[in-house]
Amino acid sequence: MSGKTAENTEELDALLYDGTRMRVGPTSDQDVSDHIERGGRAGEIYRRLRDLRDRYADEIRARYPQIPRRVSGYNLDQLLPENGFNVARALVGSESTLVTVLGATMRLVDWPAHRSLLVAGFEDIFAAADDVPAIVQHGPLALEGLDEELINDARAKGMNVEDIAYLPDGRGWLMIELGGATKEEADARAREVMRDLRKNTALTDIRLLNDPKDEAHIWKVRESGLGATAFIPNKPDAWEGWEDSAVPPDKFADYLRDFRKLTDEYGYQCALYGHFGQGCLHCRITFDLYTAPGVEKWRSFLDDAADLVIGYGGSLSGEHGDGQQRAELLPKMYGPQLIEAFREFKSIWDPDGKMNPGKVVDPYPITSNLRLGPEWRPLEVKTHFAYPEDKGDFAHASLRCVGVGKCRRHEGGTMCPSYMATREEIHSTRGRARLLFEMMRGETITDGWRSEEVHEALDLCLACKGCKSDCPVNVDMATYKAEFYSHYYKGRMRPRQAYALGLIYWWSRLASRAPRLANFATHARGVSALVKKAGGIAPQRDAPVFAEQPFRAWFKTHQARNPGGDRVILWPDTFNNFFHTDVARATVEVLEAAGCRVELPPKILCCGRPLYDYGMLDLAKRLLRQTVRALRDEIAAGTPIVGMEPSCIAVFRDELPNLLPLDEDAKRLSKQVFTLAEFLSDRTFSPPRLKRTALYFGHCHHRSVMGTHPDTGLLKKMGVDVQEVQATCCGLAGSFGFEAGERYEVSVKAGEGEHGILPTVREAGLDTIVVADGFSCQTQIEQLTHRRGLHLAQVLTMAAGRGPARVPPESDVQRDGGTRDRSRARIAIGAALAGAAVVAGRAARKKRASR
Numbered sequence: 001m002s003g004k005t006a007e008n009t010e011e012l013d014a015l016l017y018d019g020t021r022m023r024v025g026p027t028s029d030q031d032v033s034d035h036i037e038r039g040g041r042a043g044e045i046y047r048r049l050r051d052l053r054d055r056y057a058d059e060i061r062a063r064y065p066q067i068p069r070r071v072s073g074y075n076l077d078q079l080l081p082e083n084g085f086n087v088a089r090a091l092v093g094s095e096s097t098l099v100t101v102l103g104a105t106m107r108l109v110d111w112p113a114h115r116s117l118l119v120a121g122f123e124d125i126f127a128a129a130d131d132v133p134a135i136v137q138h139g140p141l142a143l144e145g146l147d148e149e150l151i152n153d154a155r156a157k158g159m160n161v162e163d164i165a166y167l168p169d170g171r172g173w174l175m176i177e178l179g180g181a182t183k184e185e186a187d188a189r190a191r192e193v194m195r196d197l198r199k200n201t202a203l204t205d206i207r208l209l210n211d212p213k214d215e216a217h218i219w220k221v222r223e224s225g226l227g228a229t230a231f232i233p234n235k236p237d238a239w240e241g242w243e244d245s246a247v248p249p250d251k252f253a254d255y256l257r258d259f260r261k262l263t264d265e266y267g268y269q270c271a272l273y274g275h276f277g278q279g280c281l282h283c284r285i286t287f288d289l290y291t292a293p294g295v296e297k298w299r300s301f302l303d304d305a306a307d308l309v310i311g312y313g314g315s316l317s318g319e320h321g322d323g324q325q326r327a328e329l330l331p332k333m334y335g336p337q338l339i340e341a342f343r344e345f346k347s348i349w350d351p352d353g354k355m356n357p358g359k360v361v362d363p364y365p366i367t368s369n370l371r372l373g374p375e376w377r378p379l380e381v382k383t384h385f386a387y388p389e390d391k392g393d394f395a396h397a398s399l400r401c402v403g404v405g406k407c408r409r410h411e412g413g414t415m416c417p418s419y420m421a422t423r424e425e426i427h428s429t430r431g432r433a434r435l436l437f438e439m440m441r442g443e444t445i446t447d448g449w450r451s452e453e454v455h456e457a458l459d460l461c462l463a464c465k466g467c468k469s470d471c472p473v474n475v476d477m478a479t480y481k482a483e484f485y486s487h488y489y490k491g492r493m494r495p496r497q498a499y500a501l502g503l504i505y506w507w508s509r510l511a512s513r514a515p516r517l518a519n520f521a522t523h524a525r526g527v528s529a530l531v532k533k534a535g536g537i538a539p540q541r542d543a544p545v546f547a548e549q550p551f552r553a554w555f556k557t558h559q560a561r562n563p564g565g566d567r568v569i570l571w572p573d574t575f576n577n578f579f580h581t582d583v584a585r586a587t588v589e590v591l592e593a594a595g596c597r598v599e600l601p602p603k604i605l606c607c608g609r610p611l612y613d614y615g616m617l618d619l620a621k622r623l624l625r626q627t628v629r630a631l632r633d634e635i636a637a638g639t640p641i642v643g644m645e646p647s648c649i650a651v652f653r654d655e656l657p658n659l660l661p662l663d664e665d666a667k668r669l670s671k672q673v674f675t676l677a678e679f680l681s682d683r684t685f686s687p688p689r690l691k692r693t694a695l696y697f698g699h700c701h702h703r704s705v706m707g708t709h710p711d712t713g714l715l716k717k718m719g720v721d722v723q724e725v726q727a728t729c730c731g732l733a734g735s736f737g738f739e740a741g742e743r744y745e746v747s748v749k750a751g752e753g754e755h756g757i758l759p760t761v762r763e764a765g766l767d768t769i770v771v772a773d774g775f776s777c778q779t780q781i782e783q784l785t786h787r788r789g790l791h792l793a794q795v796l797t798m799a800a801g802r803g804p805a806r807v808p809p810e811s812d813v814q815r816d817g818g819t820r821d822r823s824r825a826r827i828a829i830g831a832a833l834a835g836a837a838v839v840a841g842r843a844a845r846k847k848r849a850s851r
Contacts, residue, residue: 001141001179002109003068006075006092013103014091016041017354024087025105032085048348049087053079056341063334068278069246069318072326073334074342074360090345095321096356098349112179115141116186117215120197120206121170124148125272126260127202128172129253132276135176136249138193142177143277144222150271154221154228156235157474162709163217168205174276175222183210222273226404227472229271229284231389238270238284240402241325242302245309246318249279255312256281262308266301280318289372299367306332327363371437372399378440379448384617385483386661389474394483398440400475401433407467412755414466414700417729421749422460429467432457433475436484449487458484460746462733463613464700465650478612479658485615498614500535501735505606505623508546508578515546538744541737542783544579551577551584555600558588565597569634571673573645574606575775586793587644587676589802594685603630607651613735621659624651628665634672635665641673644791646702646774647734649673653705675702675773676792677710687714690799692769693721697757697781697789699774700729711792715771718799722771727757730772732780751780761785771795 002008011025020041027035027046035046057080064070064077071093078089091098122128125147135143148171154160167173176193180186190208197203209215229238247255256272263270263285274282287301288294306316306329316326316333331339346353346361358364367373378395390396407416407429419428426432435457439445445453463478500507511518522528522543532539551572568591576584591598605627608620634641643649652673660666680687694715698708708724715722730751731737737747751758757777761770762785772778772789781789790798 004071004093006078006089008107008109009088009092009104010107011105012088012091012099012101014099015102016099017350017352021102024091026084026086026088028085029081045348048344049079049090050085052076052341052344052348053085056338059335059337059341063338065248065313065315067246067248067314069275069280070315071244071246071318071320072316072322073330073338074345076338076341076345091349093321095323095359097346097360098355100355112141112186113181114183114186115177115179116183116190117209117218118174118176118178118190118193118206119166119168119209119218120174120176121168121204122172122174122200123170123202123204125172126253126257127200128170128174129256129276130202131174131197131200132252132279133250134196135174135193136277138178138189138196140176140193140277141179142175142275144175144274145173145276146175146222146225146273147172147271149269150225150228150273151221153232153235153271154224156233157228157231159228160221160224163220166209166214166217167221168207170204175218224472225271225273225282226284226402227474229273230402230473231400233389235269236286236288238286239289240284241287241289241298242285242305243283244274244280244317244319245305245314246278246280247309247312247314249277251312251314252276252279252281255279255309255314258308259305262301262304266297268301275318278318279314282319289370290374290376292374295367295370295373302326302329302366322363323359324364324369325366327360328366330360376441379442381440381449381487383483384486384621385479385655385658388658388661394480395440397476397480398433398437400473401430401437401471402473403430404472405430406470406472410754412726412728413470414464414703414728415470416466417462417464417731417733417750418460418746420728420753420755421731421746426457427460429471429475429477432461432477432480436480449484449490451488454484455488460742462700462729462731462736462746462750464729464733465654465704466700466729468654469704479655482612482615482617486617487615489615494614494616495536496534497536497735497739498616500537501738502610502614502616504610504735505574505608508574509604511546512550512578515548518546519543532740536740537738538740540744544779546578547581549581551581552600552604554581554585555588560597561592562595562597565592565595567639568596568598568679569631569639569641570598570600571607571641571643571648572600572604573609573643573648576644577604580775580778580791583644583791583793586791586797587642589800590676590680590793590796591642593796593800594680594683601627601630605630607648607656609645609647609651610735612651612655617659620655624656624660624666625663628660628663628669631669632665635668638668638672640679641669642676642679643673644676644773644793646675646699646706647776649675650701650705654701675706675710677714678706680714681710687718687796688799688801689719690795691719692767693765694723694769694771694795695725695760695764696722696771697725697727697730697777699772699777700733702773711771711773714792715795718796720769720795725757725760726755727760728753728755730757730774730777730780732776734776737776737780747780748784751784757781758784761787769795769798 011023013023015021022042032046032050036043060076074094075090075092077083078086128145151164154164178186178189180189194206197206231237268285270283270285272283274280287298309316310333316329322330343361381394383394386392387394387397408419410420416429435454439448439451439454445451458481461477461481463481465478468474468476521531570587572584588598606623608623611620652670656666657670696712696715702708712722712724728750731747736743750756761781770781770787770789771792772781773791778789781787
C-alpha cells in the first residue's frame with residue numbers, strides 16, 4: 001500500500017565509522033552548496049556525492065529497474081535531481097556497509113478505517129498470477145499469493161490445520177485486501193474485484209470474508225509461509241539462498257512459470273508464495289549445501305536464476321538485500337560502471353572499509369563463509385532426546401533457527417518471555433539457538449557441553465515451550481536446554497535449588513506423612529527464612545500449604561457415583577495430589593457427572609516434569625518407564641487418561657515419545673492422555689450453564705503442545721463470556737520463578753510486563769472469573785495480584801452449584817479441612833525447601849570426603 005521503507009523515510013540521524021554524525025534527508029542544490037562551503041567532513045561528503053551523481057546520472061536512469069520492489073544495490077537513484085537529492089533514502093537498505101542509523105524520521109500513512117478480504121482459488125498458482133495486473137488496478141492494500149505446495153507442506157507438519165480449512169477450493173490462491181472509509185465502501189470495492197475475477201475460467205472459487213476472526217485464519221496461513229516450508233518431514237531440507245527475487249507485476253506470471261521450469265531442470269523442490277501484487281516471490285529451495293557437488297550446483301543455479309530475473313527487468317532482491325549471498329551477482333544487474341559507482345559511494349562514507357566489509361561492494365565469494373558447506377563437521381554427541389523432527393540429530397536441531405527474530409517481538413504471544421523481560425539478544429530464542437549452533441560447529445565455542453557461554457544464555461530460559469509453537473521453524477529451546485543441562489552437569493553437583501525443586505515429588509511424599517510439620521518448617525518466621533536460604537529460594541516467595549490429606553488418600557474413601565460407567569483414569573499429579581487437592585476432587589465430580597467411572601493409577605506415579613528444568617533426564621526416563629510399566633494394561637485396553645496439570649499432560653504428549661522413541665507403549669500412552677476439556681469435548685456432555693464473564697489464561701505448555709481451543713469452546717458452551725488472554729508466560733514457569741536472584745526478577749518482569757498476565761487480572765472486575773489450570777499460573781496470579789485462579793473443573797462445579805459462588809480478590813475459600821486459602825498460604829514449593837538443606841549438606845560432606 002505504501003511502498004518500500006526508503007519511500008517513507010524523511011530524515012536519518014547517521015553516525016559514520018570515524019565518529020562524524022550527520023542528519024540527512026532531501027537536500028536542495030542550495031543546501032548542498034552551503035554544506036560544501038562550510039567544509040569539514042560533512043562538506044567533503046556532499047561534494048563527493050554531488051560529483052558522483054553528476055557523473056553517473058544517465059547510467060542510473062538507464063540501468064535501475066523501475067519496479068515496486070527494487071532492493072538490490074545502493075539507492076543511488078535517490079540522489080537524482082528528480083528525487084530531491086535525498087541522502088537519507090540513499091542510505092536506507094545499505095545493510096550497515098555505510099553508516100549506523102541512530103534515529104529516523106518517518107512518513108506516517110493513513111490506514112483505512114475498514115478492510116475487506118477476498119480469497120480466490122485458482123487451478124494453479126500460475127493462473128492466479130495471471131490476474132495480478134488486473135487486480136493491481138483496483139488499488140488493493142495487499143495482494144498475496146501462495147501455492148498448493150505450501151499448503152501440502154503445512155499439512156505434513158500439522159501446521160494451521162484449522163486455518164487451512166478457510167481457504168476456498170483451488171490449487172493456488174490470492175489474498176486480496178481492499179480498504180475504505182466505511183465497511184460498505186470496502187465491501188463494494190471487494191465485489192468489484194470479484195466481478196472481474198469471475199471472468200477468468202481458471203478461477204475455481206472465491207470468498208469475501210467479513211468476520212475479522214475468519215480473516216485472521218487466512219492471514220495466519222500466509223504469514224507462516226516460511227515456517228511451513230522449512231524442515232518438512234520426509235523431504236530434503238529447504239534453505240534460503242534465492243528467496244526474494246522481484247520483477248514487474250505485469251510480468252510476474254510469466255516469470256513464475258519460467259522460474260518453475262528452472263527449478264525443475266535442477267531437480268529442486270520449493271513452494272511458491274509472496275507479495276504477488278509487487279511482483280516479489282518468496283521460496284525456500286531444496287539446495288544441497290552439505291557437499292562440494294551440491295554447493296557447486298547451487299552456485300550454478302544462482303547464475304541462471306539471476307539471468308532469468310534480470311531478463312524480466314527485475315531485481316535479485318525485492319526485500320532482504322544483497323549481503324554476501326547476492327552481491328557477487330550485482331554486475332549482471334547493473335553493469336561495470338554502476339558497480340564502480342557503488343564502490344565510490346561506499347568510499348565516501350566508509351573510506352577505510354570498516355563497515356560490514358565483504359558485502360555489496362567488493363564482496364566475499366558467494367560460496368565462502370558458508371554456514372554449512374563441505375567443511376561442516378559438527379560435534380558428535382549422544383543425546384537423551386530422539387529429535388524425530390530433526391532425523392535424530394541434535395546438530396540438525398541447532399540449524400533450525402533462520403534468524404527471522406519473531407522471538408524478539410515486544411507484543412503479546414508466549415515467545416519469548418525472557419527476551420521481553422531483558423531485551424537482550426542472548427536471552428532470545430534466536431540468540432540461544434545461535435550459540436548452540438556455534439557449540440556444535442566447535443570453532444568459536446570449543447568446549448562443547450561444558451560451554452559457559454551456552455550455559456549463561458540458557459540460564460534465564462523459562463522452558464515455557466513458547467518457541468516450539470510460536471517460532472516459524474519450531475525451535476524447541478525447552479528441550480535443548482534440558483539436553484544441554486543433562487550433559488553440562490554430568491559428574492557435577494547441581495545448584496542446591498535443583499535438589500530442592502527438581503525433587504519435589506519425593507519431598508512431597510515425605511511431607512505428606514507429617515504435613516503440619518512441613519507447613520511449620522516452610523511458614524514459621526525465622527525457620528522458613530533458613531529453609532529458603534538453604535534451598536536457594538527467593539525470600540520474596542512463600543510456600544504453599546500441604547494438604548492435610550493427599551488426594552489419593554481421600555479417593556480411597558470416595559464412593560463412586562457411576563460404578564457401571566465408562567472407565568477413565570485420572571492422573572493425580574504431584575501438585576494436585578499434595579497441594580491443590582480441591583482441584584482433583586472437583587475433577588472427579590465433573591467426570592462422574594459426565595457418566596464416567598473414575599479410577600486412579602494402581603500406584604503413586606510421577607511424570608517427572610520438574611526434573612527437565614534441571615536436566616535430570618536419566619531420572620526422568622526412569623520415572624517414565626515406571627509409569628509405562630504400571631499402566632501397561634490400561635494402555636493395551638485403550639483406557640483414556642485425564643490429566644489436570646497442563647505441564648504434566650505436555651510431558652506425555654511431548655517428552656515421553658521423545659525420550660522413549662522405541663517403546664510402542666510409550667507411543668500409545670502419548671495418544672491416550674487428555675486434558676479435561678479435550679476428554680469432555682469428545683463425549684456427549686452437556687455442561688451446566690454459567691452466566692459469568694471470565695478471563696482464560698492458558699498455561700504455556702497447554703498453548704504450545706495441546707492447544708486451548710477445547711477449553712475456551714467448553715466455557716462458551718456453558719454460556720460464559722470468555723476472553724482468552726493473549727499474554728506471554730505468567731513468569732513463574734514451574735520452579736523458575738521460585739529461585740533467588742535474577743530468575744525471580746525475570747519471573748516478576750514477565751508477569752508484570754505490558755503484555756503480561758498480571759495487569760490484565762488486576763484490571764478485571766471482581767465478578768470476573770480467572771480461569772488458569774496451571775499450578776504455576778495460579779501461584780503467580782494469586783501471589784502477585786491476590787486474585788484466585790480457578791481450574792476448569794472448579795468452574796464446572798461452580799456452574800453446577802457445588803463450587804464457590806463468588807471469587808473476589810480477598811477470597812477466603814477454604815481448602816482441605818481447615819487449610820487456609822492459597823492467598824494466605826504464601827505460594828511456592830513447600831517441604832522441598834526443607835529437604836534441600838539436608839541434600840546440600842550431605843553432598844558437601846561427601847565431596848569433602850572424596851577429596
